[in-house]
Amino acid sequence: MEEEKKRETKNKKEKRNFLKLFAIAGIFAGVPSFVSKFFALVSKNDNENGEEPEGKSGEKYRWGMVIDLDLCTGCGACVIACKIENNIPPTGYTERDRGTEIEWMSLIPAGEDKDYMIPIPCLHCDNPPCTKVCPVGATYINDEGLVVQIWDRCIGCRYCQVSCPYERKFFTWKKPEWPETYLQWLNPDVPTRPKGVVEKCTFCSHRIRKLKERARDEDREIEDKELVRLPACAEVCPTGAITFGNLADPESTVSQLAKSPRAFRLGEHLGTEPKVIYLAKEKRKFISKEV
Amino acid sequence: MKEVDIKKREFFKAVGGISVLSLLTSCEADVYSLPEKKPPVPGAEKWYEGEEKYIKSVCGQCPVNCGIIVRVVEGRAVKIMGNPAASPNRGVLGPKGNSGIMTLYDPDRIKHPLKRVGKRGEGKWEKISWDEAIKIVAQKLKEKVEKGESRKIAILCGRPKGFTRELFERFADVLGTPNFYDFFEKSYSPRPILEAMREAFGVWDLPGFDSQKTQYILSLGSAMFESTCHGIRFARAVYEIRYRYPARRGKIVQVDPFLSATGSQADEWIPIKPGKYDVFALGIANVLISENMYDRDFVEKKTEGFERFGEIAREYTPERVEKETGVPAHDIVRIAREMWNSRPSISLVDERSTSTTNGLHIACLSLCLNALLGSINSPGGLVLRPPIKFSNWKDVKRKTKERKIPFADLPDSDVDTFLFYYMNPVYSEPAGERWAKLLEKADFVVSFSPFEDETSLFADIILPDHTYLERFEDAQSFSSIPFAGFGIRKPVVYPLYDTKNTGDTIILIAKEMGFEDEFYWEDFEEAVKERLKNFDIDEVEEKGWWEDPEKKWADFDKFRFCSHLPPHEPEWKGDGLYLLPYKSTTYGEGSGANIPYLMELSARIKMLPAYMSYETFVEISPELAEKLKLSNFERVYVVSDTGKIKAKVLIKEGVPPDVVLVELGRGHKAFGRFAKGRGANPREIIVPLKSIVGNLALWTTRVKIEKA
Numbered sequence: 001m002e003e004e005k006k007r008e009t010k011n012k013k014e015k016r017n018f019l020k021l022f023a024i025a026g027i028f029a030g031v032p033s034f035v036s037k038f039f040a041l042v043s044k045n046d047n048e049n050g051e052e053p054e055g056k057s058g059e060k061y062r063w064g065m066v067i068d069l070d071l072c073t074g075c076g077a078c079v080i081a082c083k084i085e086n087n088i089p090p091t092g093y094t095e096r097d098r099g100t101e102i103e104w105m106s107l108i109p110a111g112e113d114k115d116y117m118i119p120i121p122c123l124h125c126d127n128p129p130c131t132k133v134c135p136v137g138a139t140y141i142n143d144e145g146l147v148v149q150i151w152d153r154c155i156g157c158r159y160c161q162v163s164c165p166y167e168r169k170f171f172t173w174k175k176p177e178w179p180e181t182y183l184q185w186l187n188p189d190v191p192t193r194p195k196g197v198v199e200k201c202t203f204c205s206h207r208i209r210k211l212k213e214r215a216r217d218e219d220r221e222i223e224d225k226e227l228v229r230l231p232a233c234a235e236v237c238p239t240g241a242i243t244f245g246n247l248a249d250p251e252s253t254v255s256q257l258a259k260s261p262r263a264f265r266l267g268e269h270l271g272t273e274p275k276v277i278y279l280a281k282e283k284r285k286f287i288s289k290e291v
Numbered sequence: 292m293k294e295v296d297i298k299k300r301e302f303f304k305a306v307g308g309i310s311v312l313s314l315l316t317s318c319e320a321d322v323y324s325l326p327e328k329k330p331p332v333p334g335a336e337k338w339y340e341g342e343e344k345y346i347k348s349v350c351g352q353c354p355v356n357c358g359i360i361v362r363v364v365e366g367r368a369v370k371i372m373g374n375p376a377a378s379p380n381r382g383v384l385g386p387k388g389n390s391g392i393m394t395l396y397d398p399d400r401i402k403h404p405l406k407r408v409g410k411r412g413e414g415k416w417e418k419i420s421w422d423e424a425i426k427i428v429a430q431k432l433k434e435k436v437e438k439g440e441s442r443k444i445a446i447l448c449g450r451p452k453g454f455t456r457e458l459f460e461r462f463a464d465v466l467g468t469p470n471f472y473d474f475f476e477k478s479y480s481p482r483p484i485l486e487a488m489r490e491a492f493g494v495w496d497l498p499g500f501d502s503q504k505t506q507y508i509l510s511l512g513s514a515m516f517e518s519t520c521h522g523i524r525f526a527r528a529v530y531e532i533r534y535r536y537p538a539r540r541g542k543i544v545q546v547d548p549f550l551s552a553t554g555s556q557a558d559e560w561i562p563i564k565p566g567k568y569d570v571f572a573l574g575i576a577n578v579l580i581s582e583n584m585y586d587r588d589f590v591e592k593k594t595e596g597f598e599r600f601g602e603i604a605r606e607y608t609p610e611r612v613e614k615e616t617g618v619p620a621h622d623i624v625r626i627a628r629e630m631w632n633s634r635p636s637i638s639l640v641d642e643r644s645t646s647t648t649n650g651l652h653i654a655c656l657s658l659c660l661n662a663l664l665g666s667i668n669s670p671g672g673l674v675l676r677p678p679i680k681f682s683n684w685k686d687v688k689r690k691t692k693e694r695k696i697p698f699a700d701l702p703d704s705d706v707d708t709f710l711f712y713y714m715n716p717v718y719s720e721p722a723g724e725r726w727a728k729l730l731e732k733a734d735f736v737v738s739f740s741p742f743e744d745e746t747s748l749f750a751d752i753i754l755p756d757h758t759y760l761e762r763f764e765d766a767q768s769f770s771s772i773p774f775a776g777f778g779i780r781k782p783v784v785y786p787l788y789d790t791k792n793t794g795d796t797i798i799l800i801a802k803e804m805g806f807e808d809e810f811y812w813e814d815f816e817e818a819v820k821e822r823l824k825n826f827d828i829d830e831v832e833e834k835g836w837w838e839d840p841e842k843k844w845a846d847f848d849k850f851r852f853c854s855h856l857p858p859h860e861p862e863w864k865g866d867g868l869y870l871l872p873y874k875s876t877t878y879g880e881g882s883g884a885n886i887p888y889l890m891e892l893s894a895r896i897k898m899l900p901a902y903m904s905y906e907t908f909v910e911i912s913p914e915l916a917e918k919l920k921l922s923n924f925e926r927v928y929v930v931s932d933t934g935k936i937k938a939k940v941l942i943k944e945g946v947p948p949d950v951v952l953v954e955l956g957r958g959h960k961a962f963g964r965f966a967k968g969r970g971a972n973p974r975e976i977i978v979p980l981k982s983i984v985g986n987l988a989l990w991t992t993r994v995k996i997e998k999a
Contacts, residue, residue: 070529071529072556073516073526073552074896075516075876076386076896077385081389084392085370094902095902096902097901098902107895166505179964184396185367188364236384240527240530267303279437286560
């Protein structure tokens with residue numbers, strides 16, 4: 001009996017994998033997105049046997065982050081680590097560089113007197129305002145909950161930048177200018193962006209992808225402890241204030257932390273449903289409504 | 292077989308290429324904007340395509356020496372991460388450490404030895420070979436020694452610990468000059484804390500802190516989340532303080548003249564008049580003693596001089612302390628009680644809090660508070676570290692018995708030959724132009740800096756060092772780890788340019804001068820390995836760090852309550868507002884100003900747009916701004932008795948009306964394209980005043996603000 005069951009699930013898995021492959025091939029071949037959506041739906045139906053953890057969207061992964069403001073000291077290590085990991089160019093030093101800074105992870109003032117800084121990446125909202133305004137489908141929320149931006153497809157209209165209440169989207173006003181020696185440290189995993197597109201935090205999706213590939217090669221599931229410090233910002237945080245993980249898994253560290261009574265989200269009243277959850281004790285009442 | 296291999300490899304390449312292509316398309320990438328051609332990598336023939344390595348080494352961006360793991364792709368250092376095995380940082384890394392690859396790939400590094408051709412300070416150079424450069428230096432030094440003028444040689448090696456420093460000291464001994472200066476002679480160094488430790492315990496070492504168990508930190512102006520040597524360890528301790536016990540949350544109290552970044556992240560900020568920490572500490576001691584809240588057992592058994600200390604403390608009632616420091620009496624009583632009730636608690640000072648002329652008193656009294664609370668050599672308290680058991684080099688005889696000229700007096704002395712390593716006094720000492728004048732008329736100046744900094748501009752010969760990612764040496768941490776430990780720093784990439792490890796350079800110079808017996812090694816690596824005979828070097832290299840497996844503390848005989856009490860009034864020159872220059876969170880006292888990311892971050896932390904990070908701001912209180920009718924970003928002069936600097940006004944809550952703040956680190960006159968000529972250096976207008984321990988104090992000057 002059991003063997004049969006196993007075989008059944010295996011068959012299902014194979015079928016799903018095949019469908020997924022097909023879906024990927026569909027995207028690759030430039031088939032309109034509804035086709036792939038259709039396939040995604042088919043594979044989702046396949047999921048309903050309950051063998052996979054139930055997330056909000058029924059997917060296996062729903063990436064999220066928890067930032068503990070009681071631990072954050074505002075040192076800015078996450079900002080620097082992010083810039084280096086994701087090949088973000090320096091801003092420049094003249095008046096004409098005003099407003100052109102790109103900081104996927106940045107420190108913003110918060111609190112009653114705006115006297116301390118809180119780190120803020122892209123919040124990867126479940127109900128993102130930015131994806132709804134894109135005229136070319138360059139930004140959308142993918143099936144793992146990441147709000148992604150396709151730089152190739154972006155026409156630089158900046159609608160999404162305007163619509164983001166958290167100002168987490170950045171327009172590349174100029175071609176990135178690095179001194180020649182700086183080109184040597186550029187991360188080969190992340191492409192540089194051309195002039196005239198909008199770019200944003202990816203939750204270090206290239207690292208997630210690498211981890212998935214490794215887990216697949218070793219024929220195992222991704223473990224929670226591998227995820228906790230996965231993005232560049234979480235990896236370096238001196239106090240361990242930043243935690244990353246899978247919100248679809250109720251046992252994961254982020255899911256546990258997100259249940260804390262100290263948890264809140266930025267701009268809750270906007271209805272954007274961010275997947276970056278902040279923890280703070282007394283600071284909470286000051287921060288949650290601003291932005 | 293070979294052919295097959297190649298074919299295999301090509302096949303894999305092809306497969307890899309396809310998969311990369313498909314990955315790129317599926318992950319919304321942009322292929323065409325990648326730089327077409329990357330600059331060549333040195334040692335490229337020793338790497339194969341697609342090679343990715345993770346090499347363990349030790350950071351060198353500041354003296355803390357965190358353990359790092361560097362991701363090296365095809366011979367290029369791409370990312371620096373923390374090494375979990377290293378005791379100072381345990382796998383995490385601060386902003387400075389993260390930006391280390393930009394020190395390596397700085398576009399304005401010195402690429403080969405240089406000889407000056409223009410005037411001093413002009414920056415005109417000629418390329419020379421290493422052999423020639425070493426010959427010139429050796430000959431010049433030899434002349435000096437033979438003339439019997441070796442005491443006119445000064446060796447400045449701005450590193451606190453390590454064998455490179457010891458090699459320089461040995462070189463000074465061999466040359467016969469008493470004038471050897473290290474990190475602790477600088478103006479903004481924890482020298483007062485060292486002196487206080489000697490006063491109290493008779494050891495010449497900074498205290499360690501068992502910070503992972505501490506439950507209450509009274510920080511007397513310590514910039515523990517910003518720039519201090521404890522930084523990364525206390526950042527890691529925050530978790531323990533706040534979450535170790537679910538029902539009882541520990542506390543961090545910051546006593547500081549202004550609301551610093553540390554103050555804003557602490558649980559409580561207590562404003563105090565600048566430089567009055569010693570009086571405040573006595574006030575706490577008064578409450579602790581009068582309410583019988585001190586560790587009797589410890590005081591009786593392990594201390595001496597308590598009676599006299601008690602007598603002095605008795606005079607400093609909370610009411611009197613309130614009058615002198617401006618801290619309300621009830622707060623003093625409350626903090627003293629909290630400290631006692633939530634032990635293990637510590638009192639903490641650092642180089643910022645001791646940067647007034649009475650720094651020694653502040654450091655001493657902070658130690659006394661720890662002794663009263665019984666937080667010495669106890670879990671969660673201040674801890675004495677045993678020395679690491681390195682074996683020694685063959686002894687050399689010290690040729691001179693003269694006393695060295697105090698560092699602060701050097702500009703007025705007749706010393707005329709200088710060797711600079713990790714020191715930039717023209718920029719980083721108060722009134723640096725005194726140094727510029729001295730170096731202009733000097734006989735011979737050598738610099739080992741990999742960057743063309745202010746002091747190097749005055750050099751006759753520059754022998755460029757490797758950056759820390761290219762050289763081999765030991766790395767002894769300067770931070771407050773509570774047990775013995777060290778790491779080995781090793782090259783992660785092939786040297787980018789024709790530079791040399793300064794340890795090797797010194798050995799070559801010494802050999803050229805005929806000191807083969809004293810400098811008997813082939814190269815510096817051999818010298819380091821001789822010292823590390825007692826350790827399994829391969830294992831240390833593999834782990835990146837060695838730490839005492841028993842994690843033992845050093846014993847001490849008696850703690851001496853300091854003898855030079857009562858407190859000392861800090862000295863201030865001029866009248867008007869207190870000028871408090873402070874070290875930036877991100878790039879220290881200016882040594883990271885060649886890294887644009889750190890510069891930008893410093894502005895972002897002040898809530899300014901990034902492009903403004905290259906200007907100097909004078910931070911003033913809203914009250915003062917109203918009084919002087921100043922608005923944000925208005926240009927002003929900050930005027931002291933000795934000069935003035937240009938700055939822009941930044942109105943900031945949390946600055947008292949009689950204080951102005953200026954961040955250190957800008958105003959370089961050299962040091963590469965990102966640092967040169969941006970902003971102003973507040974040290975130019977600081978009146979040089981010696982503190983009790985002999986360093987130049989930084990918080991000495993009162994200034995006026997004038998509209999520009």
